[in-house]
Amino acid sequence: MNTKAPDYRLIGKPTRRIDGREVVTGRATYTQDIKLKDMLIGKILRSPHAAAEVVSIDLAPALALPGVFAALKLAEGKVRYAGQQVAAVAAVDERTAEKALSRIKVEYKTLPYVVDWEKARDASAPQVRDGKGNVEKFNEYSRGDVEKGFAEADVVVERTYRTAFEIHNPAETHGSVAYWEGDHLVVYDSTQNIHGVRDGLARTLKVPAANVTVIKKYMGGGFGSKLGLNEHTVAAANLARETRRPVKILLSRRDNAVCVGYRPSSLQTYKVGAKKDGSLTAFSLVNYASGGVGAGDEVSEPVVDIYKCPNCKVEEFTVFTNTGASRATRAPGHTQGALGLEGVMDELAAALEMDPLELRKKNYSTRNLGDTGLPYSTKGLDMCYELGAKAIGWERRNRKPGEGSGPVRRGIGVATSIWFGAGVPGTLADIVLYPDMSVEVVCGTQDLGTGTRTHMAVVAAETLGLEPKDITVKLGNSDYPWAPLSGGSLTTPSVAPAVRDAALKAVDRLKAVAAARLKVAADDVAMGDRKFFAKSAPEKTVVFADVYRDLRRETPFHGERTGYPGDAYAFNTFGAHFAEVDVNVETGRIRVLKHVAAHDSGQIINKLTAESQVVGAVTQGLSAGLFEERVMDDTTGNPVNPNLCDYKIATSLDIPEITPIFVDIVDTRLNNLGTKGLGEPPRIPSSAAIANAVYNAIGVHVREIPMTPQRVLAALKRKEAGS
Amino acid sequence: MREFKIAQPRTADELAALLAETKEPVAMMAGGTDLIDELKSGVATAGLVADLQAVAGLAGIVPEKEGLRIGAMTKVVDLDEDAAVARNYPSLRQAARSLATPQLRNVGTVGGNLCQRPRCWYYRDPQVVCRKKGGFNCYAFQGRNKYHAIFGGSGCFIVYPSDLAPALISLGAKATIGSVKGDKVVPLEQFYALPEIDGRRENILDKGQFLKSVWVPAPKAGQKAVYVKLKERGTWDFALVSAAVTGVVQGGVFAEISVVMGGVAPIPWRLRKAEDVLRGKPVSEALVRQAVDEALKDASPLRENGYKADLAFAALKEAVLAAAA
Ligand SMILES: Cc1cc2nc3c(=O)[nH]c(=O)nc-3n(C[C@H](O)[C@H](O)[C@H](O)COP(=O)(O)OP(=O)(O)OC[C@H]3O[C@@H](n4cnc5c(N)ncnc54)[C@H](O)[C@@H]3O)c2cc1C
C-alpha cells in the first residue's frame, strides 16, 4: 500500500477557519445566545444532599409567585448524589425563576452516604446502590501466562499511579432551548450529538423521531460532557409543552462540577517484568476507578495493546460513590492509562539502566494486543519517536533520573499514545450544485469548535477545484443527512470521506456535462483553473460557470463514508509526546518549558485546525497534570471547588512552546482520503510525558496527578526516605 | 442574588453618617471584585450597599513628609505603576503585581484588598453554614484543608488572602479608620484580628467604621524590602505561602528586620521568633533554616497542609537572600 500523502492543493495545508470572523467578532450564535419571542427561563432545583429520601415536594408556593408559568417534580424516591435534579420551574425571567426555586418546599430524609472513593471501598461504607456492594469488577483480560512471564524476568517493577477527577469545564456550559410547533419539537442544544439527542428526546417524550429537530450552530466545547441527551433538555421540552412557550435552561458552572460528568479517578497498580536487554516478559494491571453513581473508565487498553509482550493480565474494578455519574472525557481511560503505563515503563527503564526511548523501541509492536493480534494497517509511531526526539533534543535528558543538582532541576520525558479514530461507516453528506455556481455541503454533523465547518469546505473545494470561500457549509441540524456523534475522534474520518464521496460524484457529473459541451468523451475531461478541458486537446476549454449553468436546476449528490475493508487489519492512531520541565525542589513548582507532540493521524485535512487540536490537547494535559482536581468533601457530600477559582485550570502563563508534528502517513485502505481522527490522541500522552519529565528531573516519580507542589514535595520526601 | 438598595455617598462624612444611621446590614463596595461575587452567590447579604466609588478624597497615592499615604479607593494597578512605590517600597510593588490578574487589578482597590473576605472554600459555598457564618462547625478542621492555616487557627482556620497586607505590615504601615467619631490610626498589624477574638470577621472594624487610608513610613537608609509569593499556577492564584521581608542590612547582617507571611494564618502572620534569629547574624541559608524552624515551633498543621512548612522555608529563604543581596 502506498502511504505517501498525495500532493493536494488545499488538503493538508493550513486553511483559516471560514467562520473565524463570525466567532471572534461575537456574531456567531451559541445556544446561550438564543432568544425567542415569549421565551421563558427554566431553572432546576438540585439536591444539596448526597443521599436522601425525597419525602415530599410542594410546588404550590413557587407556582403562586407572579411570573411563574410552570413547575415540575423531577425526583421520586431516593436521590443518590448532591446535584441530582429534584424540581424545575419556568418563569418570565431568571430572577423570578430563582425566587421560585427557593420557594419550592422539599422534605428530605437524609441517608448515610459516601463520596470519598477510597473510603467507599471499605465493606462498612454506606451502600451507594441498594443491596449491592460499592466495588464491582467491570473488566478483565488475560493472554499468555503472567506468572511464567514474571518468573522469566530479570527485573520486575511494581508501582501504583493515581489520577484525579477532572471536570470537562467547557467554556460554554450546557444549555437547551425548546419549543413546540404543534406536535413538532424543536430544540437548540449545546451538544456533541444532535442525532443522539433527537432520538433520545423522541424515546423519552414518546414522539416520533421525525417530529423532533435538534439544532446546534456554534458550540463552546464539550470534551465529552455533551455526548448524549441531558435531563435538563427533557425538562425544557416538558416545560415548553406545558406552557406552550419556548423555554431556555442553562446550567451553571457549579452544575458542571456536580451533574454533567467528569473524568473518573483511577488507582492503577502495574507489575512489569523484563529481560536484561529490555524485552518485556509480562505485564499485570489492577485498576480501581470511580465514576460516582456511574462507571469508572477502563484504563487497560494501552497496556494490553501498545508494547510487544506475550503475557498480560488485567483486572479492573469500579467503585461506586454518592457523586454524579462520570462521563467520557477526551480520550476516556487512555489518558489515565497512559500516565500509569508510561510511568512504569520509565521506572522500568531506570531499573534496567536503559534509555526510556530505547526500551519503548525494543518492545515495538506491529500487531495489536501486544503483537499477538491483527496487524496494524499503518503505524507511524516509530516516526513519531524519531521526529519528536529530534525536536526536543532527547540527547539532553538526564542519563540517570535526578542526576542534576541545585534548587531547580531540569528533565525531559516521553510518553506514547494509541487510540482509535477510524471513523463511522454510513456517515452521509450531500453536495448541492446550483446553476449560479454556488455550492452547498450539507451534513448533520456538528462543529464543537474544532473546525468541522472549515474541513468540509476544504474537502469540497479541493475536489471541485474551488476555494473554501466558494462553499456554503450547512451542519448542526438533525434534519440534515446523518452523521455520528462528535466523540471518539470520529468526526473528521467520518464526515470528510462522505463529503469527498459526494464531491467526486459531483465532479463526474460536471465532467459529463462539460464533455457534452466540448464534444469529447467524459473520461477525456480534466479540470483546472476553474475550467474543464479535453486532455486530448487542451485548447478545448469550458469555464466552470458555463458547465454549472448547464445543470439548469440545483443538483444534489449523496456521499457516504464506506465500510471497513474486512477484518484483516487494525486501524489505530498513534502519537508520542516529549516534554521538558524545570522543577524547583524547594517550592515543588513545576514549569513546563517545551512540549513536542508528534502524531500519526493519517492524512491531515486542515493543518491549521489540526495544530489547534494538538495545542489545545497539550494544554489540557498540562492542566490536568499540574492543576486540575475536583476535591470532594465527605462531610458535606459536595465538591469544595465547583468553580473556576478553586478548580484550577492552566493560565496562559503556564503554557509553554508547543510543537505539533504530523507524520503524514496516508492509510488508503481505510477511506477515500486516508484520514484518521485527531481530537483525542494529543490529549492521551500529554500529562504522562510531563510526569516522566518530572521524574527525569528529580529522580522520583510523583505517580499522581495533578502534580501540585504538595505532591512534588511529598515525592521528594519519599525519595529521601529511600522508598 | 437578593435585592438590596444602593447608596452613593459623596464625602467621607456622608459615608460615616450613612454607616452610623443605617439599621439594616450595610456592605461597602469598593471595586466590587470580591463583594459582588459574595452577593451573587448569597454568601453575603446586605440590605444596603454603600458604593464608595463617588466618595471624594478616598483614592490616590500622596507623598507626605514622613511617608506615603495610600487612599483606600486607590486601584491596585496604581500601586504597580506608581514611581514612588517602585523606588521606595519594591516589595509593595511586587505584591501588587503578584495578585489576581490584570483585569482584577484594574478594578480592585487597596481598601478592598485589605478588607477582602477569606477564600476558604467552605465559607464560599452558599450551601454550607460554618462557624464563620454563624454555624457550629469548622468544616475545614477535619475536612479538606490543603490551603488552610498552619498558624493561629482556633475554631476557624482560614488564611488571610491579601497579598498587599503582609508587604504593608512588614513596611510598618498604619491604617486610618474613619467613623462619625472621627479618624483613628492603628498599626496595620493590629488592624487584623484572630478568630479567637471574633470568628465572624477578620479585622477590628466595628459597625460604622471604614478603612480610609494606609500610610507607609519613609524608607530608612539602606532599607531593603522583598515580597515572594509561592503559588500553584502562573497567575490568577492566591498565595500558598508568601513572605514579606523588610530590613536594614549593614555588612551582610540585618540590623533591623521584619518578617510577615501570607497564606499561613488567619491574619498576616508576623514571625517575631524568626526575626530574632535573623537579626544581627551573617545571613546564610542555614540561618534562614534556623529562623524558620524556630517559627515553626508555633505551627500546628492540619491533615492536608503540612507542606506549607516546607514552603515557608522556601519563601523566606528567597526573600531573605534577595533582601540581603
Ligand atoms: C479571581 C480572583 C482572584 C484574586 N486573587 C487575589 C490574589 O492573588 N491576591 C490578593 O490579594 N487578592 C486577590 N483577589 C482579591 C482581590 O484582590 C480583591 O478582590 C480586590 O483587591 C478587592 O478590591 P475591591 O475594591 O474589588 O473590593 P470589594 O469587593 O469592593 O470589597 C472587598 C471587601 O472589602 C470591604 N471593603 C472594601 N473597601 C472597604 C473600606 N474602605 N473599608 C472597609 N471595608 C471595605 C467590602 O465590603 C468587601 O467585603 C482575587 C479576587 C478574585 C475575584
Ligand code: SF4
Ligand atoms: S476555616 Fe473558617 S471559614 Fe473555613 S470552614 Fe472553618 S470556620 Fe468556616
